[in-house]
Amino acid sequence: MEIRVDRERCAGSSLCLSYLPEVFDQSDDDGKVLLRTPVPGADMEEAVRGVAARCPTGAITLHARDAQDA
Amino acid sequence: MPKPLKDSDQKPLVATVVPGTSDRAWIANGYDEVRAILSDDRFSTMPPAKTPEASRRLIQPGNLLQYDPPEHTRLRRMLTGEFTLRRVRALEPLVEGVVKDRLDAMEGAGQPVDLVAHFVWPTTSLIGCALLGIPRDDQAELVRHLDTNRLDNPDREQRDMAGTAYLAYLDKLMRLKRRKPGDDLLGRLIRDHGRSLTDPELTGTAATLLASFIPITGGTLGLGLVGLLENPDQLALLIERPELIDHAVEEVIRSVTIIPHASPRTATQDVTIGDQVIKSGEFVACSLLEANGTRAPGQPQDTLDITRDNSHHMAFGHGLHYCMGASLARMELRIAISGLLHRFPKVRLAVPRDELRFTARSVESLPVAW
Ligand code: HEM
Ligand code: SF4
Numbered sequence: 419m420e421i422r423v424d425r426e427r428c429a430g431s432s433l434c435l436s437y438l439p440e441v442f443d444q445s446d447d448d449g450k451v452l453l454r455t456p457v458p459g460a461d462m463e464e465a466v467r468g469v470a471a472r473c474p475t476g477a478i479t480l481h482a483r484d485a486q487d488a
Numbered sequence: 489m490p491k492p493l494k495d496s497d498q499k500p501l502v503a504t505v506v507p508g509t510s511d512r513a514w515i516a517n518g519y520d521e522v523r524a525i526l527s528d529d530r531f532s533t534m535p536p537a538k539t540p541e542a543s544r545r546l547i548q549p550g551n552l553l554q555y556d557p558p559e560h561t562r563l564r565r566m567l568t569g570e571f572t573l574r575r576v577r578a579l580e581p582l583v584e585g586v587v588k589d590r591l592d593a594m595e596g597a598g599q600p601v602d603l604v605a606h607f608v609w610p611t612t613s614l615i616g617c618a619l620l621g622i623p624r625d626d627q628a629e630l631v632r633h634l635d636t637n638r639l640d641n642p643d644r645e646q647r648d649m650a651g652t653a654y655l656a657y658l659d660k661l662m663r664l665k666r667r668k669p670g671d672d673l674l675g676r677l678i679r680d681h682g683r684s685l686t687d688p689e690l691t692g693t694a695a696t697l698l699a700s701f702i703p704i705t706g707g708t709l710g711l712g713l714v715g716l717l718e719n720p721d722q723l724a725l726l727i728e729r730p731e732l733i734d735h736a737v738e739e740v741i742r743s744v745t746i747i748p749h750a751s752p753r754t755a756t757q758d759v760t761i762g763d764q765v766i767k768s769g770e771f772v773a774c775s776l777l778e779a780n781g782t783r784a785p786g787q788p789q790d791t792l793d794i795t796r797d798n799s800h801h802m803a804f805g806h807g808l809h810y811c812m813g814a815s816l817a818r819m820e821l822r823i824a825i826s827g828l829l830h831r832f833p834k835v836r837l838a839v840p841r842d843e844l845r846f847t848a849r850s851v852e853s854l855p856v857a858w
Contacts, residue, residue: 475527
């Protein structure tokens with residue numbers, strides 16, 4: 419699974435990085451999301467999905483990397 | 489995602505009419521409906537008017553809630569850097585210091601003490617003023633204006649005068665800060681973005697931030713403490729297991745939902761929500777209270793449960809206008825509530841519950857003993 423973030427949409431809520439600081443970070447300049455770990459391990463997948471669903475602007479999306487990794 | 493805590497007993501999306509007209513408007517009460525509307529770019533929060541230009545003229549400069557993209561994006565981006573998690577963490581010692589001073593003062597005064605007058609408002613207003621860089625000597629007067637200007641003050645004239653004085657003060661302060669920006673939020677805003685912000689935008693930004701901070705966070709803290717004091721089992725649990733504080737703060741924020749309705753949204757085109765169509769030009773009021781399964785202050789509440797995961801609540805709104813001060817508010821509430829319980833583990837109401845008086849957004853006084 420690969421994470422993509424839409425920095426244009428991101429509202430800088432800090433929600434994602436407060437839940438998963440190992441995956442998400444935030445710019446000091448505009449407060450918008452930065453990706454620390456674009457391809458997290460399978461064990462993180464559920465947590466990342468939970469965070470993506472909570473993101474107030476839908477700026478976090480998840481994408482399959484190849485056929486085995488849907 | 490976990491389901492809403494409790495389904496609203498109101499219809500999820502109801503058609504109604506704008507008072508005094510025959511125009512149709514909508515009220516959204518359901519969790520899914522509110523979430524869908526607040527995250528849909530086809531709704532505008534600009535003041536309603538006949539043309540977009542007229543609408544733009546009605547905006548209170550600096551009040552982010554009244555702007556749509558791209559102006560909203562431009563203004564919000566200048567501020568979000570001030571509200572990052574790192575910045576909020578850097579403010580923790582300031583908040584801890586203010587909370588400790590207030591607790592010392594309460595201990596010195598002896599019990600019973602009114603938590604609202606001696607803890608809730610002083611901590612919240614000191615922190616809000618320090619964040620923005622309001623000089624110490626001016627804080628008391630400014631906070632008084634803000635309090636007199638609150639929406640539920642029945643004296644219109646007095647309220648308007650206080651509103652004018654509040655803005656006049658901030659206007660003067662911004663002029664001073666333009667010349668000598670200090671190391672505080674407004675100072676940094678001026679240094680980094682001062683040239684692209686007009687004077688009314690700067691003053692309006694300061695006014696919005698302070699008015700979002702003090703009454704809203706203070707109101708949540710006061711009403712949240714009522715909720716905890718009314719549920720001694722939850723209070724005891726939190727004292728026994730201090731690590732529950734983050735859950736407890738989130739539950740307090742949800743159970744209070746201090747902003748009962750999001751700012752009205754206007755559909756800019758026809759939008760289908762469930763099996764109904766909100767027509768272009770129609771208003772929607774989204775009830776955060778109903779979506780969160782909450783009741784107004786003073787009404788019997790559902791059980792408070794500080795152990796549940798309610799992190800999907802909508803007390804901070806949703807979508808691109810999601811509360812900018814959410815992390816800051818969480819941090820203040822966490823330090824204030826845990827500080828109080830740590831110092832006074834036996835804290836309890838010093839009057840019967842029925843004697844508490846509520847305004848629309850706060851409890852008037854909260855006498856406690858320990
Ligand atoms: C417990 C405390 C707080 C609650 C429950 C709360 C709630 C909310 C809600 C519901 C909205 C969105 C309204 C809508 O979409 O119509 C909002 C927006 C906003 N809040 Fe808060 N708020 C709190 C504290 C704060 C603090 C401490 C600050 C800043 C110092 C702040 C600044 C703002 C700003 C600037 C907006 C407008 C954002 C935009 O339009 O992009 N809030 N808040
Ligand atoms: S949760 Fe969404 S809006 Fe908030 S910082 Fe992360 S990506 Fe941005």
